[in-house]
Amino acid sequence: MNCEKIMSKLLEIDDYSHIPLKIKLHLLLCPKCRRESAILLHSLNSMKADAPYCAPSWIEKSIIAKIEEQNASGYSNIxxxxxxASSSIIFASIILVNYSNTFIDINKEFGKSFSIPMAIVMGSAITSYLAILVGCNYEAMIKAINKYRHIILK
Structure with missing residues (x-):
């Protein structure tokens, strides 16, 4: 990315607590952008310090509560x-593939040497499915782990 794109991306960030890695690397390597970002950050901090009006904390808390009620997460939960249903289909297909005519014919032709690649493919399918499941439901998984930590760690 060029310097103009980096600076426009930097201006799009609300608070500077989560700067993307590409921008951090560019700021590390480009002295011009590093200087401009330091000036920008200093200006924003001075504007915060010299703000003529600070909202009471109860207003901020009520606004945050209303935002959290809306659950505007940006993605939909499955x-x-x-x-x-999808895991049932995957596990049923793993069980039923052993009884299909095609699998039986291939197994007769190649013997046990076909079972190992088949097991690797099925294991990869299960691993991929579980990775997607955990990735999509990470917050719920963390809550469940924290809730049942005493049972898990016995």
Whole structure:
């Protein structure tokens, strides 16, 4: 990215607590952008310090509560029914593939040497599914782990 794009991306960031890695690397390597970002950050901090009006904390808390009520997360959650249905289909297909005519014919032709690659493919499918499941439901997983930590750690 060029310097103009970096500075426009930097201006789009609300608070400077989470600067993307690309921007951090560019600021590290480009002295011009590093100087401009330091000036920008200093200006923003001085504007915060010299603000003519500071809102009371109770207003801020009520606004944050209303925002959290809206659950405007930017992505939609997949219902647990869909996760259960898709996992049931995956596990049923793993069980039923052993009884299909094609699998039996291939197994007769190649013997046990076909079972190992098949197990690797099925293991990869399960691993991918579980990785997506955990990635999409990370917050719920953390809450469940914290809730049942005493049972898990026995």
């Amino acid at each position: 219902s647990p029914f869909k996760w259960i």
